[in-house]
Amino acid sequence: MVLRSSSWQQDDRANRSRSPVQYSPKVSYKDHAGRNSGPRRRRRLPVAFLLAATVCFLAVWRYIGGFPSDKTLSGRPYAPISAQTSSWRDAFAFKSSARRKRGDLAVATRLQTSKHPFRLPEELLPVHHEAKRMLYHNGPLARTRPPPNQFLRDPHADLSQPVVGIITATNNPRPVMRETAASLFAQSLQNFVWVIVNDHSTEAASAAILADLGKDPRVHVITNADRQGLAEGRNIGFEWLFAHFDPAPRFLVSLDDDDLFEFTALEKACWTLESNPTWDLAGFRYIKWGAANETVMTGLHSHDANFKVGNFVPNAAVYTSRAVQSSGCRYNEKEFHRGGEDWDFWMCLAEHGHWGGSVLEPLYWYRMNPTSFRASRWGKTFENGFESLKSHVQRRHPSLADKFPSKVPLRSVQLEPVTWTPPFEQAIAHTDKQIMFVAAWLYVGGADIGLMHMVELYARAGYRVTVVCTLNKVPEGIELRPWIMQYTHDVHILPSIVRAHDMPRYLVNLIRTRGIHEVIFSNSQLVYEMLPALVEQVPHIKWIDSFKTDTQKSQYLHNEAYDGWKSGGYPRYSIMTQRFLARTITCSNYLKDWLLERGHLNADRIGVVKLGIEASHFAPATPSHRNAMKESVLGVEPNTIVITFVGRLDPQKRPLLVPKIADELLRRIPDADFIIVMLGDGDHLRKLKASVASLELEEIVRVEGMQQDPSEYYAASDIFFLPSVSEGISIAVAEAMAMGLPIVTARAGALPEQLGVLPTKTRTAPNELGGILVSHTLDDEKDAILYAEALEKLMLDPKLRSRLGHNARKLVKDSFDWRTTLSGLFQETEIAENLPGHGATLPGYPHPAAELAIQTLLFEMSRETDQIGYYP
Numbered sequence: 001m002v003l004r005s006s007s008w009q010q011d012d013r014a015n016r017s018r019s020p021v022q023y024s025p026k027v028s029y030k031d032h033a034g035r036n037s038g039p040r041r042r043r044r045l046p047v048a049f050l051l052a053a054t055v056c057f058l059a060v061w062r063y064i065g066g067f068p069s070d071k072t073l074s075g076r077p078y079a080p081i082s083a084q085t086s087s088w089r090d091a092f093a094f095k096s097s098a099r100r101k102r103g104d105l106a107v108a109t110r111l112q113t114s115k116h117p118f119r120l121p122e123e124l125l126p127v128h129h130e131a132k133r134m135l136y137h138n139g140p141l142a143r144t145r146p147p148p149n150q151f152l153r154d155p156h157a158d159l160s161q162p163v164v165g166i167i168t169a170t171n172n173p174r175p176v177m178r179e180t181a182a183s184l185f186a187q188s189l190q191n192f193v194w195v196i197v198n199d200h201s202t203e204a205a206s207a208a209i210l211a212d213l214g215k216d217p218r219v220h221v222i223t224n225a226d227r228q229g230l231a232e233g234r235n236i237g238f239e240w241l242f243a244h245f246d247p248a249p250r251f252l253v254s255l256d257d258d259d260l261f262e263f264t265a266l267e268k269a270c271w272t273l274e275s276n277p278t279w280d281l282a283g284f285r286y287i288k289w290g291a292a293n294e295t296v297m298t299g300l301h302s303h304d305a306n307f308k309v310g311n312f313v314p315n316a317a318v319y320t321s322r323a324v325q326s327s328g329c330r331y332n333e334k335e336f337h338r339g340g341e342d343w344d345f346w347m348c349l350a351e352h353g354h355w356g357g358s359v360l361e362p363l364y365w366y367r368m369n370p371t372s373f374r375a376s377r378w379g380k381t382f383e384n385g386f387e388s389l390k391s392h393v394q395r396r397h398p399s400l401a402d403k404f405p406s407k408v409p410l411r412s413v414q415l416e417p418v419t420w421t422p423p424f425e426q427a428i429a430h431t432d433k434q435i436m437f438v439a440a441w442l443y444v445g446g447a448d449i450g451l452m453h454m455v456e457l458y459a460r461a462g463y464r465v466t467v468v469c470t471l472n473k474v475p476e477g478i479e480l481r482p483w484i485m486q487y488t489h490d491v492h493i494l495p496s497i498v499r500a501h502d503m504p505r506y507l508v509n510l511i512r513t514r515g516i517h518e519v520i521f522s523n524s525q526l527v528y529e530m531l532p533a534l535v536e537q538v539p540h541i542k543w544i545d546s547f548k549t550d551t552q553k554s555q556y557l558h559n560e561a562y563d564g565w566k567s568g569g570y571p572r573y574s575i576m577t578q579r580f581l582a583r584t585i586t587c588s589n590y591l592k593d594w595l596l597e598r599g600h601l602n603a604d605r606i607g608v609v610k611l612g613i614e615a616s617h618f619a620p621a622t623p624s625h626r627n628a629m630k631e632s633v634l635g636v637e638p639n640t641i642v643i644t645f646v647g648r649l650d651p652q653k654r655p656l657l658v659p660k661i662a663d664e665l666l667r668r669i670p671d672a673d674f675i676i677v678m679l680g681d682g683d684h685l686r687k688l689k690a691s692v693a694s695l696e697l698e699e700i701v702r703v704e705g706m707q708q709d710p711s712e713y714y715a716a717s718d719i720f721f722l723p724s725v726s727e728g729i730s731i732a733v734a735e736a737m738a739m740g741l742p743i744v745t746a747r748a749g750a751l752p753e754q755l756g757v758l759p760t761k762t763r764t765a766p767n768e769l770g771g772i773l774v775s776h777t778l779d780d781e782k783d784a785i786l787y788a789e790a791l792e793k794l795m796l797d798p799k800l801r802s803r804l805g806h807n808a809r810k811l812v813k814d815s816f817d818w819r820t821t822l823s824g825l826f827q828e829t830e831i832a833e834n835l836p837g838h839g840a841t842l843p844g845y846p847h848p849a850a851e852l853a854i855q856t857l858l859f860e861m862s863r864e865t866d867q868i869g870y871y872p
């Protein structure tokens with residue numbers, strides 16, 4: 001795969017050369033207090049009663065057919081209650097009786113975006129997860145991140161059964177405690193209680209901070225009147241929580257008064273514990289910032305190093321109240337009054353068999369205070385005293401030396417039941433501008449860059465965007481995460497949070513808690529295959545699929561009968577599942593026609609939205625610049641014609657054809673001065689090099705491998721060349737066109753469309769195109785001649801090169817900038833509509849259960865089912 005010089009890379013370079021932005025929370029605590037404060041005793045009963053009455057009324061009305069459309073209370077569409085499956089009802093059968101009083105529907109309050117705008121700052125910075133690229137001034141509240149009001153507390157939520165109990169002991173808190181509070185109040189899991197134990201604070205400013213925080217209905221400031229110290233303060237917090245809630249909040253957190261969470265930290269950690277029932281602690285990677293900067297990659301997953309080497313558990317790890325209650329572990333003030341009490345506490349839990357693991361994302365920011373401040377709190381414990389602290393901890397928990405209760409995520413087990421019941425209520429409000437995107441990967445490929453642009457468009461239009469990625473292959477499978485997190489805090493890489501059988505439930509819970517109505521998904525086999533179940537679970541959702549896939553790949557490249565990847569890839573899935581889809585978005589008219597020819601029933605339900613590129617980043621090279629680049633990048637004379645190939649070296653792009661073409665060109669025009677430069681990596685790299693060597697073409701065909709920045713190569717080129725079998729939309733071709741290069745490529749897939757062949761016209765004059773289209777035969781010998789002919793024509797005719805290059809540039813500039821091409825997405829989403837009788841029997845439409853069953857049968861048992869195996 002070639003890393004292209006697309007926007008995200010250039011942004012990064014630009015950003016890093018800018019002066020670092022000072023850390024400064026965009027929203028002062030006041031904003032939150034204003035929003036979240038209110039009388040602690042809410043008029044909950046009348047509201048619940050009214051809702052219940054309304055729901056009953058609506059249920060009856062609907063049942064008797066009195067409701068014409070699918071809209072209810074706040075305009076949220078719901079399926080008729082009578083049509084709801086039992087699993088949908090299960091999903092809301094919470095144990096809490098308060099919940100049940102409201103009926104089966106999860107009626108979250110819907111807040112208007114106009115009153116709670118979600119506005120992105122102008123300047124945004126990527127949110128890296130790799131230690132070497134971390135931006136330490138880009139914490140969750142930084143001005144270069146989306147605002148902290150992505151998740152709003154549901155003002156009418158029932159907070160009587162908090163999911164998480166947070167304990168903070170504080171002595172004379174500093175103003176930064178307001179930031180800690182802001183990062184808590186911005187959580188996607190809003191259903192928590194925060195016990196702040198005021199440990200003998202004396203300063204008026206501190207008292208004012210605590211008084212402000214106390215205005216939030218979830219905050220309880222209690223006073224530690226006698227036993228002084230951090231450890232005792234936290235123990236008082238335990239006692240208070242256990243006395244006030246029965247059962248106690250399922251999860252607990254000991255939070256310092258100056259640290260910060262990413263806004264999905266609590267939700268993800270609690271889900272990890274839910275998905276790994278034998279775990280009692282869940283941590284994360286974390287970032288130390290301030291007086292020193294470090295990205296901490298160790299953690300609970302470092303197993304017994306937590307006993308033998310040092311304390312790697314993040315201070316704010318989430319642990320279960322079940323572990324605290326059954327073990328009786330508490331913070332030990334007497335022996336650890338100079339610090340280290342948290343280490344001792346974790347080891348106490350471990351000694352009782354309680355341990356866990358990590359969500360492998362940096363979700364917690366640990367403020368490094370200046371040395372002087374640390375010294376005033378902990379003396380020299382962590383400098384000179386560390387070895388004695390360690391042996392002290394080890395002496396107190398001797399059994400851990402031989403037997404440490406290490407845990408890893410439970411292996412996913414086939415046929416582990418898939419359930420739908422959400423484990424806890426999150427108490428976040430819905431808003432009217434929410435949308436979800438699901439992708440299999442966050443690779444830096446054309447399609448995924450397209451996803452990133454879609455996320456940006458929606459976020460800039462004020463939407464709260466949720467992004468889900470269903471596969472994870474660190475690091476490259478999530479390369480785009482940092483750039484996507486510029487636009488939303490709500491990014492979920494499922495495999496790093498839950499085990500496979502919990503993914504369906506997690507996904508549905510995201511939809512339900514965020515109040516999402518539309519899901520746009522790309523290239524996700526998992527979603528396609530789950531659609532029948534998802535439609536049952538969340539019937540009001542519009543599922544919109546979007547893809548940029550080359551469909552012919554399989555047709556030509558796989559010889560085995562059923563190994564044509566899914567017999568046509570995602571477009572085939574789209575056809576199979578069309579009864580469940582509210583709309584299908586393709587990136588070319590070619591793909592739209594492909595769908596219609598192969599069983600899609602309705603052209604009106606397919607939209608075309610092109611992906612587009614960052615056109616402004618490409619400009620044709622001037623002749624002198626081109627000559628300079630020829631010399632500096634390739635070491636050739638200005639007169640040498642440079643033909644450039646950019647693409648994965650795999651059968652789809654036919655790189656092995658190139659040496660044959662070069663050979664043919666040399667035969668035809670032996671005096672020609674030219675080279676072919678090939679950029680890209682892939683399975684055919686070795687074969688390609690061997691073929692170049694065997695034809696003694698090393699001087700002519702330059703295999704340059706993958707290049708970080710191909711734009712210099714484009715600038716040095718005269719012709720762009722890509723002999724693909726087929727392409728959905730080729731980003732490489734679009735970028736070359738933006739550079740004003742004439743293209744030589746195949747008359748296949750969406751390439752003709754990209755070069756200017758209009759779908760409505762049967763024939764476009766060759767002179768109006770952005771290059772030459774070759775009608776290939778897919779026979780290497782014949783095609784080498786056809787491509788050589790086309791290239792020869794351009795090589796011998798500079799005027800033609802210039803004219804076609806000019807056309808190419810214009811085609812891209814006029815209509816292929818992603819902001820233009822993707823703007824159609826809003827309308828497509830708007831007009832997306834579920835079929836009448838959505839989710840019911842729809843005669844005539846394929847049923848994926850049958851199609852997938854046959855496909856699996858053929859994959860696995862073709863010898864037994866097909867004549868291939870035994871037919872004489």
Ligand SMILES: *[C@@H]1O[C@H](CO)[C@@H](O)[C@H](O)[C@H]1NC(C)=O
Nearest residue numbers: 020135136137290291292293
């Ligand atoms: C930590 O990073 C911040 C932000 O990038 C920077 O301002 C600060 O100087 C760094 N601190 C140290 C000790 O390097």
